[in-house]
Amino acid sequence: MVQGVKIVDGFILNNDPATGDPIDPPVAVTTPSELVDVIAKANAAQVAWGDLPLAERIALLRKGAAAVEPIAQELTEMITKEMGKISSEAKLEVKNAIELKGLWLDMIQEANEDVKLGDGEAESVIVRDPLGVVVVIAPWNFPAGEIPLLALPALGAGNTVIVKPSEVAPRTGALYVSALASALPDGVLQVVQGDGSVGEQLVSSDDVHMIAMTGSSATGKRIMEKSAKNLKRLVLELGGKDPMVVFADADLDKAAEDAVANSVFNAGQVCCAVERIYIEKSVKAEFEQKVVDLAKKQKVGIPTEEGVTMGPMVSQMQLEIVKNQVKDSIANGAKKLYESDVPEGGGNFFPVTVLTDLTQDMLIQKTETFGPVIAMSAFDGTEEDAVKLANDTEYGLASYVYTGDLVKASRVARKIKSGQVGINCYSLIAAQPKCPWIGHKGSGFGSHSGMDGFRSFSVPKSLVYTTSAPL
Structure with missing residues (x-):
């Protein structure tokens, strides 16, 4: 089973x-x-x-x-x-x-x-x-x-x-x-x-x-x-535990929009979903507020109903995996900034959830979540710290770098160990058809x-x- x-x-x-x-x-x-x-x-x-x-x-x-x-x-x-x-x-x-x-x-x-x-x-x-x-x-x-x-x-x-x-x-x-x-x-x-x-x-x-x-x-x-x-x-x-790095010079509105959309698409059940978001600490509070505002626009419900942006998890088992990761992170010091409503009654519905102040030793930062959790933490703003945190995983499927400096973006992207790196974009959608998926x-x-x-x-x-x- x-x-x-x-x-x-x-x-x-x-x-x-x-x-x-x-x-x-x-x-x-x-x-x-x-x-x-x-x-x-x-x-x-x-x-x-x-x-x-x-x-x-x-x-x-x-x-x-x-x-x-x-x-x-x-x-x-x-x-x-x-x-x-x-x-x-x-x-x-x-x-x-x-x-x-x-x-x-x-x-x-x-x-x-x-x-x-x-x-x-x-x-x-x-x-x-x-x-x-x-x-x-x-x-x-x-x-x-x-x-x-x-x-x-x-x-x-x-x-x-x-x-x-x-x-x-x-x-x-x-x-x-x-x-x-x-x-x-x-x-x-x-x-x-x-x-x-x-x-x-x-x-x-x-x-x-x-x-x-x-x-x-x-x-x-x-x-x-x-x-x-x-x-x-x-x-x-x-699987993947795909990181998104947001530098202070990024288009924060675009980065926040992509962070939310690509954390909850298909209820987060995507191998290259955004699962770890590292925000330069000088813009962390501003970025968090943008993310919460966007998360509030998500509507969880019956997938065939008009206006619904996210349906249920595929199964009760998958729902429990996500629930346990969120519970563990909060028990170990993470903050929950937002949790959406879900339909009452039956169904494997999990709320759109925004977490911050995650640490690398938490279960949710180490294990694939495959659920609608927008998981954020800070980095010190240096390229070295961004690369270190992004690579701090057993996985290496996709990653994302957001910055207004494309030269810096290229340096960081080349040092991240993943098969696809989206620079100011979601690579699954934006990649050219001749790009391999690896x-x-x-x-x-x-x-x-x-x-x-x-x-x-x-x-x-x-x-x-x-x-x-x-x-």
Whole structure:
């Protein structure tokens, strides 16, 4: 059982996190024998799929991606029902997955094309070999948006793919995969359902050749252990404890707006959410007041209701994690500056919460929160202190630097150990499509997205010719 989901008599039973009502019908868990058949089918289909010319694979993927468009509204509603995301955010997730597909597939094709080298006595061609069968383990916080980020480059490279959606959002994942698979040959893209035991069987199989997963760092470590025996290729996008540094010369209104918005987006359940805010002490009080004023504009409620800006946490279990971190911080000296109202009755609602005077030894500064907490503390204003505090974590996914001095921003950003640094912006939204998405330290292994990430799903091979064997 993960995140409070129950599996009873071979079926996944989960509830609407806003109302507590059961979501029907239950979803059947894929049995161990069925998993063996799915893996065998994927291996059987891979040879022909991998032999298709790259352009033909991409053309079929375009048809499959287009088949997602007619179910956009159904996907949007299911995201809200399964994980509590407000309607506008769910709609944006689906919109991005649909509208970016063309650009992604152009880049995936470019990433897998042959590269010719040399013009003298020896010439070479770098080709890319598929790995075989790739398992995609999808997260619950972006149950439609994350699947194409991993599945499309894997398929484009000539692999067959098995997707296991999160058991928290099984119907959303199945809807997306079914639409995409409708244009592909049988066995090229399949979906299985279940909890960690299903994922473990997939990861442990000698007939699976790569794992691509978005999820927690703890799960990522277990996958690495299971994959070590036969050196499976891995792409693991894991957790974060992402810092935001605000210097006194920053646009404080913009910094405060981004701090609040990117702490509570998706109820804070985002791997690159702003989780630690360090404010130059000379402007700390001014910045705190701006943050509180903005936090008061947030409305927590039923995600489909008009005017609601934040829905529930995905589960009671996730709510308790956040509640315990806030309670611990206050018990150890932190100050609560604001706490919003939440709906009465059922539902996993947690208030938008503003904390300050946090210290590095507090649980909330060390452990991923994944909740709607705006967590602030001061730094002395020097670049050295800013970098030291930002790097004081086992994670390294994203970070944010706000200052009016772009030269200073660049110096600080280059010294922060994270895969993405947003300078006066939120990198998840503002990054160019060719930027890879990668985690340093405990935040990941390998990368997805961008040209670097899209090449992670194949292996380069050099064909070397001499002048006696021309191209």
